[in-house]
Amino acid sequence: MGEIEVKYWQEEEERMPVAERKVFQLERLQTTVNRAYRKVDFYRKTFDELGLKPDVISELSDISKLPFTNKSDLRENYPYGMFAVPLRDIVRIHSSSGTTGKPTVVGYTKNDLDNWNNLVARVMTAGGVTKDDIVHISFTYGLFTGGFGLHYGAETIGASVIPVSSGNTQRQINIMQDYKSSTLVATPSYALHIAETMENMGIKKEELSLKYALLGSEPWGDKIRNEIQERLGVIASDNYGLSELMGPGISGECCAQDGLHINEDFFYPEIIDPLTLKPLPEGEYGELVLTTLKREGMPLLRYRTRDVTRIYREDCVCGRTLIKMEKPQGRTDDMLIINGVNVFPSQVEEALSKVQGVSPHYMIFVRKKGALDAMEIKVEVTENIFFDEMKKQRKLVDDLTSQFQKILLMKPKVTLVSSQTLERFEGKAKRVVDER
Ligand code: DLL
Numbered sequence: 001m002g003e004i005e006v007k008y009w010q011e012e013e014e015r016m017p018v019a020e021r022k023v024f025q026l027e028r029l030q031t032t033v034n035r036a037y038r039k040v041d042f043y044r045k046t047f048d049e050l051g052l053k054p055d056v057i058s059e060l061s062d063i064s065k066l067p068f069t070n071k072s073d074l075r076e077n078y079p080y081g082m083f084a085v086p087l088r089d090i091v092r093i094h095s096s097s098g099t100t101g102k103p104t105v106v107g108y109t110k111n112d113l114d115n116w117n118n119l120v121a122r123v124m125t126a127g128g129v130t131k132d133d134i135v136h137i138s139f140t141y142g143l144f145t146g147g148f149g150l151h152y153g154a155e156t157i158g159a160s161v162i163p164v165s166s167g168n169t170q171r172q173i174n175i176m177q178d179y180k181s182s183t184l185v186a187t188p189s190y191a192l193h194i195a196e197t198m199e200n201m202g203i204k205k206e207e208l209s210l211k212y213a214l215l216g217s218e219p220w221g222d223k224i225r226n227e228i229q230e231r232l233g234v235i236a237s238d239n240y241g242l243s244e245l246m247g248p249g250i251s252g253e254c255c256a257q258d259g260l261h262i263n264e265d266f267f268y269p270e271i272i273d274p275l276t277l278k279p280l281p282e283g284e285y286g287e288l289v290l291t292t293l294k295r296e297g298m299p300l301l302r303y304r305t306r307d308v309t310r311i312y313r314e315d316c317v318c319g320r321t322l323i324k325m326e327k328p329q330g331r332t333d334d335m336l337i338i339n340g341v342n343v344f345p346s347q348v349e350e351a352l353s354k355v356q357g358v359s360p361h362y363m364i365f366v367r368k369k370g371a372l373d374a375m376e377i378k379v380e381v382t383e384n385i386f387f388d389e390m391k392k393q394r395k396l397v398d399d400l401t402s403q404f405q406k407i408l409l410m411k412p413k414v415t416l417v418s419s420q421t422l423e424r425f426e427g428k429a430k431r432v433v434d435e436r
Helices: 017-041 041-050 062-063 071-076 108-124 145-157 171-181 188-200 224-232 345-354 390-408
Strands: 093-096 105-108 133-138 158-160 182-184 210-218 235-242 248-251 260-262 267-272 284-291 304-311 334-339 341-343 358-369 370-381 413-418 432-434
Touching: 017 041, 017 062, 017 284, 062 171, 062 267, 093 145, 105 108, 108 235, 108 248, 133 145, 133 171, 145 158, 145 210, 145 248, 145 413, 171 188, 182 188, 182 224, 188 224, 210 224, 224 235, 224 345, 235 260, 235 304, 248 284, 260 267, 334 358, 334 370, 341 345, 345 390, 370 390, 390 413
Parallel strands: 133 158, 133 182, 182 210, 210 235, 358 432, 370 413
Antiparallel strands: 093 105, 235 248, 248 260, 267 284, 284 304, 334 341, 358 370
């Protein structure tokens, strides 16, 4: 596996001295707050109710005086109530799937799209992509921001883009083989599924031309990263975003594979305690809150992402001065509360990574057992171990149980299942079945 050469898409912005960037951030924040107040009824009403004036920001830390914006605010203003420009200035609309309520709708002006393209181009460049690459996009094209977001980011770089979209994995692999795709863009769970399907088809990674994988849209840990890197022969980097704020392009990993640089000249990050809603100092874990700094179509102030992570500033080998966020561990709303104990699916993955002989594929089932909650974790074993003698299986269950106990602080029932029997996902993985 090669290395990622250090390159930038917008070097001046990405390497700007922190103090200088803060000046830009403050100006942009002041403008955003003013525009939001003048152009969006929702913000004007909220400010007026709180007795807040739009000139409340005289330094960056004043941001904590602003109200939060929640997903429910977007839903209540469905579809276009949060837009700050007339519809004729909106040139693109995306939305969430709306499976758990009204969808959230976002609108982009021409400038918003230009900025989006450049921010995704930054993230893709940090992940290794250049204009010489052939970029295979397996994200769904449609209202979901993944397909179009990464598509135009790669085109902006000047790469050759193959807009494959999702589905028909064998065909995707044939395309990768024939068209010599050098970069795969997908969810990490789909990348893993591609690796597995390839092996089942008898195709070796050497028969493909892949060098990089830009993966995101769901949490994934190092075990999955290592498997993808090894089985596809790529350098796999993480990128993060959410549709309400823009889509992909909010943050991404560089060659250091150690934290995601946030494009903080466009999104001002804070970490808050999700219970007290108070800002937490850099380095502490909590909920990520983002404020758009340059968005025209739909400015959002202190949007509660529900993603749990921490932000920290450190000198990075890549030379970027952009603040970092740790890989998000999961969402506060995905957190399971099992007999009072908080469990994130990513912790299950972490426990799996500590045990030999299991694949990263798992499913969590939560049921009521009398008054109590019961958790079962189904884990796929790697082929060679499952058909071995009972003793080995028992030892594996014991090892897993004790890892889960250590990491989850509770004892789930562990069930081993044979290789390639659990569901595979083309988009975001859904690994929790809560039957309570
Ligand atoms: O998933 C945008 C995106 C597309 C990002 C493609 C990266 C690549 P939504 O569908 O609105 O948007 O989902 C956003 O997905 O709040 C996180 O909970 C989760 N998420 C996104 N990226 C990551 C990541 C897109 N790299 C929600 N790691 C977010 C962990 C992620 N979770």
